[in-house]
Amino acid sequence: MLAALLIAAFSQSIDSTPPPRPPRTVAIDERLAADAGIHVGDRLLLTPTPGGDVGSAGSGDSVIVSALVRRRADPSEVARAEYRVRMHLDELQALIGYGDRVDRFAVSARGTAGTDSALRRINDAAFGFRAYRSRDIAVETSRTFLVVSRFHRAIGVITIVASAIFLLCIMLLKVDERRRDVAALRLMGISARSIVRSVMVEAALVAVVGSAVGVGLGWLSSQIINWHYRGVYRTPLAFAVVTPGIVLLAVSLSLALGLIAGFVAAQRLVHMSPLELLSGRREERSPAAAATAG
Amino acid sequence: MSDVVMKASDLRREYHMGGELVRAVRGVTLEIARGDYVAIVGPSGCGKSTLLNLLGGIDRPTTGSVTIEGSRIDQLSDAAATRFRLHHIGFVFQRFYLMPALTAIENIELPMAEAKIPRDKRVRRGRELLAYVGLEARYGHRPAQLSGGEQQRVAIARALANKPQLLLADEPTGELDAKTGTEMIELLAQVNRDGTTIVVVTHDEDLAGAAHRVVHMRDGVVVDDRRQR
Ligand SMILES: Nc1ncnc2c1ncn2[C@@H]1O[C@H](COP(=O)(O)OP(=O)(O)OP(=O)(O)O)[C@@H](O)[C@H]1O
Ligand SMILES: [Mg+2]
Numbered sequence: 001m002l003a004a005l006l007i008a009a010f011s012q013s014i015d016s017t018p019p020p021r022p023p024r025t026v027a028i029d030e031r032l033a034a035d036a037g038i039h040v041g042d043r044l045l046l047t048p049t050p051g052g053d054v055g056s057a058g059s060g061d062s063v064i065v066s067a068l069v070r071r072r073a074d075p076s077e078v079a080r081a082e083y084r085v086r087m088h089l090d091e092l093q094a095l096i097g098y099g100d101r102v103d104r105f106a107v108s109a110r111g112t113a114g115t116d117s118a119l120r121r122i123n124d125a126a127f128g129f130r131a132y133r134s135r136d137i138a139v140e141t142s143r144t145f146l147v148v149s150r151f152h153r154a155i156g157v158i159t160i161v162a163s164a165i166f167l168l169c170i171m172l173l174k175v176d177e178r179r180r181d182v183a184a185l186r187l188m189g190i191s192a193r194s195i196v197r198s199v200m201v202e203a204a205l206v207a208v209v210g211s212a213v214g215v216g217l218g219w220l221s222s223q224i225i226n227w228h229y230r231g232v233y234r235t236p237l238a239f240a241v242v243t244p245g246i247v248l249l250a251v252s253l254s255l256a257l258g259l260i261a262g263f264v265a266a267q268r269l270v271h272m273s274p275l276e277l278l279s280g281r282r283e284e285r286s287p288a289a290a291a292t293a294g
Numbered sequence: 295m296s297d298v299v300m301k302a303s304d305l306r307r308e309y310h311m312g313g314e315l316v317r318a319v320r321g322v323t324l325e326i327a328r329g330d331y332v333a334i335v336g337p338s339g340c341g342k343s344t345l346l347n348l349l350g351g352i353d354r355p356t357t358g359s360v361t362i363e364g365s366r367i368d369q370l371s372d373a374a375a376t377r378f379r380l381h382h383i384g385f386v387f388q389r390f391y392l393m394p395a396l397t398a399i400e401n402i403e404l405p406m407a408e409a410k411i412p413r414d415k416r417v418r419r420g421r422e423l424l425a426y427v428g429l430e431a432r433y434g435h436r437p438a439q440l441s442g443g444e445q446q447r448v449a450i451a452r453a454l455a456n457k458p459q460l461l462l463a464d465e466p467t468g469e470l471d472a473k474t475g476t477e478m479i480e481l482l483a484q485v486n487r488d489g490t491t492i493v494v495v496t497h498d499e500d501l502a503g504a505a506h507r508v509v510h511m512r513d514g515v516v517v518d519d520r521r522q523r
Contacts, residue, residue, distance in 0.1 A: 184391030187352055188452070189380025190408050191373060273372075275353055283309060 024091050025066035031234050032083035033068050040065050046087070048096050061095060063087070073237040074138070106134065160250060163210070164257030171203050171265035182269045183277035192270035199269070200262035207258025211251045218242050299459055299491050300326040300349060305358035307344050318344040319355070320514035326493060328459070331486040333502040334495045336511035342495040343464055345511070349493060350383050350462045351375040363459060380408055384453030384461045384490075388468035390445040392437040398448045399424060399433040405455045423451035427481060443474030450481060454490065461485060463494040467501050479504050 026046070028038060038044070046061045069086055071077060093099060107122070109115045115133065122131040175182070182195055222240035229239045269277065276282050307319040318341040326332055334342050347353035349360055351367040352375075360368045367378055379385070392401045399420040406416040424430045427447035437445050446466060453461055466482065467475040479501050486492050494501060502508050503522075510518035 180389075180391065181393055184387070185393075185404070186376060187350075187379070187385050187387075187391075188405050188408075189376055189378075189383075189456075190404065191376050191380075194408055273353075275347060 024061065024063045024088060026063045027067035027069045027086040028065055029083045029085065030068045030070045032085070033065075035083075038065055040068060046085075046095055061091060063091075071235050073235065074141075078233050078235055078237055107131075156246075156250070157253070160211075160253050161257065164207070164254065164261055167203065167207060167210070167258055168261035168264060170206070171199065171261050172268065174202075175199060175265045175269050179269065179277045179280075183274040186270075186274035186277070195270060196263065196266040199266035200259050203258045203262025203265065204255055205258075207254040207261075208251065211254040214254075215242065215247050215250060297328045298325050299328040299330075299363060300324075300493075301361045302345075302349060303359050303361075305345065305348055305360065306356045307341075307348060307353065308356045317514055319348065321358075322511075322514075322516055324349075324509070324516070324519075326491060328491055329486070329489060330491055331483070331504070331506045332493045332509060333505035333507070334493065334509045334511060335497070335502050336517075338497075340511045341514040342511055346462055346464055346493065346495045350385060350460075351379055352385075380405060381456055382458050382460060384450075384456075384458040386446070386449050386453050386461065386463040386466045388465035390437070390442075390449045390469075392445055392448055392452070394437050397434050397436055398429060398440065398451075401437070401448055402452045402455050405452060409456050419455065420451075423454060424448075426454075427451045441474070443470055443477060446470060446474075446478055447481065450478075450485065454485065459491060461490050461492045463492065463496075465496055465498075466494065467496065467498045476500065 023043070026044065028044075032038065042065045044063050044065060046063055067086075069084065087095075089102065089105070093101075107118060109118050119131050119133060185195060186192070219242045222238075222242050225240040226238055230236065272282070302322060302324040305319055305322045305324075306317070309316040309318060320341075322345055334345065336342055344353065348355050348368075351360065351362070351370065355368055358368070359366055362378075362382060365378065367375055370378060392398075393404070396404070399417070402420040402423055403416045406419065411419075421430065421433065424433050427450055429444060429447055429451075432440060432444065432448075437448070440448065446469075450461075450466075461482075463482070467478050470478060475498065479498075482492060482494065482501075483504050492505075494505065496502055506523050507519070507521045509516055
C-alpha cells in the first residue's frame with residue numbers, strides 16, 4: 001500500500017535526532033483528503049499494514065495532517081491512481097522498519113547556482129546512487145509525450161493539407177459555375193491577371209475564415225477536453241492546448257494552400273479563350289488551320 | 295484623326311469540327327466610319343457573330359486583318375487584345391452577362407476599376423451612366439432584382455464606362471419583349487447620337503431599321519451593303 005511513497009526530505013529531518021518531540025506531521029494527497037473526508041489538523045493513525053494496531057510497539061504512529069498536496073501538472077503522473085502521503089524520512093523508516101534505505105529523495109535548493117553546486121558535491125560524495133536535476137528527469141520522463149505531440153502535429157498538418165485539397169475542389173466547382181461570368185469579364189477587357197487575383201483572394205478568404213473558425217473550434221474543444229480529463233484524472237494538467245505557434249502554423253499553412261488552390265482553379269479559366277468559355281466547346285486546333293488560305 | 299475608325303480586310307475564319315472544315319467567314323472587307331451606326335443582318339449561321347467577334351478582337355481571323363484606330367488588333371497578344379478592348383471597345387450581348395453578386399453600379403465600375411480609375415471618379419461616372427440609361431434609382435440593385443430590359447441598360451452603361459470609340463452589340467434585343475426592345479433601340483440611337491460608333495448584329499428588323507447602314511451577309515460573305523440614311 002505504501003509501496004510507491006514519494007518522500008520529501010526536509011532539511012531538518014536530515015539533522016541528527018530531535019529532542020522531545022511534538023506530534024509529527026504529514027502532508028496528504030488532496031484527492032485522498034477529498035475521498036476520505038480528511039482535513040488539515042485532523043489526527044491520523046499511520047500503520048505499516050492495513051488495519052494495523054498502534055498498540056503494538058513501533059507498528060503505528062499518531063500524526064497530524066499539516067498540509068494537503070496538490071498534484072503537479074506532470075504528464076508522467078497523470079495515469080497514477082494511487083494516493084500519496086508525504087512524511088518525515090525518519091518517521092517513514094521507523095514505521096516500515098526498513099532502516100537506512102530510500103529509493104529516491106529530492107533536495108531543493110535556492111537558485112540555480114545552489115542546485116549546481118549541490119549536484120556536484122552530492123555526486124562527488126555519492127556511492128551507489130546518482131543525483132539528477134529535476135528538470136532533466138522531467139525531460140526524460142516526458143519524452144513519450146514529445147513523440148505523441150509530434151505525432152499530433154503531423155496529423156494536424158495532414159488534416160490541413162487534406163482540407164486544402166477539399167478547398168481546391170470547391171474552388172474548381174465554383175469557377176466552373178462562373179465560367180460565363182468570367183468569359184464576359186474577359187470580353188469586357190478584364191485581364192486574366194485580375195481574374196486570377198480575384199479567385200485567389202476569394203480562396204484565401206475562404207481559407208482564412210475557415211482556419212479562424214477551426215482555431216475557434218479547436219480552442220473550444222481543448223477547453224472541453226481539459227475540463228473532462230482534469231475531472232477524470234484529478235490533475236491540473238492541460239491535455240490539449242492551442243498555442244499562438246499552432247494558430248500561426250495553421251493559419252499560415254492554410255492561407256498558403258488556399259492561395260495555391262485559388263491559383264490552380266483560376267488557371268482553368270484563363271487558359272481557355274472567352275469564346276470557348278461561353279460556348280463550352282474547345283476549338284480543335286489543327287496545324288492546317290493557319291496554313292489554309294482559300 | 296482619320297474618319298475611318300475600323301477597317302477589316304479580306305477576313306476569313308475557319309473552324310475544324312470533327313475533321314470537317316467550317317468556313318464561318320469567307321472573305322469580308324469592311325470599313326466603318328467614325329460615328330456610324332451599322333447593322334449586320336442575315337440568316338442564322340451566316341457568320342454574323344463570328345464577324346463581330348473578329349472585329350472586336352475577341353477572336354482571331356484565320357487570315358485577313360482588322361485595324362482599329364490604326365492598331366492591327368488581329369496581331370495583338372491575348373493580353374494586349376484584352377487591354378485594347380478595355381479602353382477602346384464596349385460589348386453588349388444578348389444575355390447581358392452582368393455579375394450576379396454585384397450591384398448595378400458595381401457592375402458599371404468593374405471596367406473602370408480595371409482601368410485603374412480612382413474610386414470617387416468611378417462612382418461619379420457610374421451614377422452619370424445610370425442616369426443616362428434611366429436607372430439612377432436602381433444603382434444598389436443586383437441583376438436578379440432588375441427586369442431584362444433594365445439589365446440590358448446596365449450592360450450598356452457598363453460597355454460605355456471607359457468611353458470606348460466603338461460599341462459592338464450581338465443581338466442586344468434578342469431576349470427582350472417588343473416594348474423593352476423598342477426602348478433599347480432608342481437608347482442605342484441616343485448613344486450613337488452622342489458620338490459612339492455602333493456595330494450591331496441582329497435579326498430584329500426594327501433595330502436594323504434604326505441603323506444608318508445595313509450590311510447583309512450570307513454564307514460568310516457580304517452580299518449587300520447599303521446606307522439607309
Ligand atoms: N467555335 C466554333 N466551332 C465550330 N464552328 C463554329 C464555331 N462558332 C461558330 N461556328 C460555325 O460558324 C458558322 C457561323 O456561326 P455564327 O455564330 O457566326 O452565326 P450567326 O450568323 O451569328 O448565327 P445566329 O444568327 O444564329 O447567331 C456556323 O455554321 C457555326 O456553326
Ligand atoms: Mg450570332
